[in-house]
Amino acid sequence: MDMQHNARDAGVVGLGDPWYDTVASGWGEDETGGGPRRARPPAADVYAEVHGSAAFQEVRRRYRRFVFPAAALFLLWYLAYVVAATTAPGLMARPVVGALNVAMVAGLAQFATTFLLTWAYARHARLRRDRVALELRWVTQEMMRGHGR
Template sequence: MTTKRHDSSVYERIEGDDGFQELRRRFRSWAFPMTAAFLAWYLLYVVLSGWARDFMGIKLIGNVNVALVLGLLQFVSTFWIAWAYSRYAGRRLDPLADEIRHEAEAEAERENA
């Protein structure tokens, strides 16, 4: 029982830490706008597919039309976002998360010693 109480107090201290709050702010400042942009892009594709059929049916090269190109760009944008997030996390999130983890581990070692 004391272990659970001890664990929860450690998590509460970490959550209240300025470094953790900065980590959350950095994550949200990237994830929320990017999610909104991707959803808007996806919604645009759906709306165009439903209400701009003539535009989506324009042939660009042979049987390749605007709808196909925009649909393939959905996949490209998904992979680009994953790549961009990986780079962002590596530069801005992971170092701070590692620092927080090391501090928590050192605190736990001090308390267990």
């Protein structure tokens, strides 16, 4: 007999599950979506306070200011390659050096761009976000210790 289990089934998810009380689980609702409401776990108050802090908002702002433009530029670069390959086959077939043509150079540049973007992201995170994020982590842990007393 083949039985499928739903993650919301009472036999599958219990209070010991670390994802049970996360923001995405819908605090205040029981497993069926109706009936008595659960109280928010104490950790939720701590995380809500940290989430609303200026330091957390600054980390998010710095992350978004880098990631959104970088992702948009990379997507445009990728789409430009695809459009050029489909609309300008003569240009893409033009030889550059020996058997290496424009399409091959642009394709290799796609790989190079991926590695460059990965390096730039890691550098940005290290220089602009990691220190503040680590401080937030320590603050959160201290708040959790104080909350449990």
